[in-house]
Amino acid sequence: PTAKVVQIDLDYRTVGKNRDIDLGIVGDAGLVLSAVAQAASGRVENSAARRKEWLDELRNVETQAYEKRLPRQLSGAQPIDPYRLVHEINEFLTEDSIYIGDGGDIVTFSGQVVQPKSPGHWMDPGPLGTLGVGMAFAMAAKQARRDKEVLCLFGDGAFSLTGWDFETMVRFDLPFIGVIGNNSSMNQIRYGQAAKYGQDRARVGNTLGDIRYGEFAKLLGGYGEEVRDPAEIRPALERARESGKPSLINVWVDPEVYAPGTMNQTMYK
Known part of the structure; x- marks a missing residue:
């Protein structure tokens, strides 16, 4: 909360637009940070020791966060806690698994838990x-x-925007394992609306249907399953892997649970 915020942007009109900042710099981020690194080099005594202290502090914070969320990662609750879903995905990944995240709230959950096993094996839309x-x-x-x-x-x-291209994957024989964290809503937007306008108006423009995407996958010639029991997530992932087809495992997650990142972002919107 006490950290100083510096924003670097090519467009002066966006500096300080989204939230209050302590310092705004107009320029190319790469050039500015290169100049900052050059200016800072050699100026701090015992920089290696100071860096180790900082890294130890960060690791301690991360360890505390992990221990706090671990019970939820192992939760047997129904509807399924999103932390349990992303935990199962993380345990399922191998050294050869490329992980892709496409979504708002559910991918925010995964960013805390999922750790691809090889460099360059993570893809998502970015901030x-x-x-x-x-x-x-x-x-x-x-x-x-x-x-x-x-x-x-x-x-x-997110899947509802371009999901019909699942048929393209089937047609070109491009097997992959698709997992849908289904809460029947655009939950990141839903939370922001509820926080700003109240629960009675939180359903406008963000509530979706209860779509069985596992059946959708079968319709298009792929492999699909519906999962409502957290104990069935891993077996369903294994069956999708063994199918050798484009697949969709539709996991019904709790719509009333939001990622901490979703709640933090709303503070600045």
């Missing part, structure tokens, strides 16, 4: 990126690296 890129990312990743397993976690809102 303030475009939802719906998951199918295109999965298609491109599998086409480029046929030897790799591709697993894509979608929010149901």
Whole structure:
């Protein structure tokens, strides 16, 4: 809360627009940070020791966060806690698994838990990126690296934007494991609306249907399952892997649970 915030942007009109900042710099981020690094080099005595102290502090914070959320990662609750879903995905990934995240709230959960086992094996839209890129990312990743397993976690809102391209994956025989964290809403937007306008108006423009995307996958010639019991997540993932087809495992997660990142972002909107 006490950290000083510096914003670097090419466009002066966006500096300080989204939230209060302590310092605004107009310029290319790469050039500015290069100049900062050059200016700071050699100026701090015992920099290695200070850096170790900082890293130890960060690791301690991360360890505390892990211990706090671990009971939820192992939760047997129904509807399924999103932390349990992303925990199962993390345990399922191998050294050859390319992980793709496409969504808002559900991918925010995964950012805390999912750790791809090899460098360069994580893809997502990025901060303030475009939802719906998951199918295109999965298609491109599998086409480029046929030897790799591709697993894509979608929010149901994100999947609904470009999900028909699942048929393209079937047609071109591009097997991948698709997982949908289905809470029947655009939950990141829903939380922001509830916080700003109240629960009675939180359903406007963000509530979606209870779509059985596992059946959708079968309709298009792929493999699909519906999962409501957290104990069935891992077996369903294994069956999808063994099917050798484009797949969708539709996991019904609790719509009343929000990622901490979702709640923090709303403070600045």
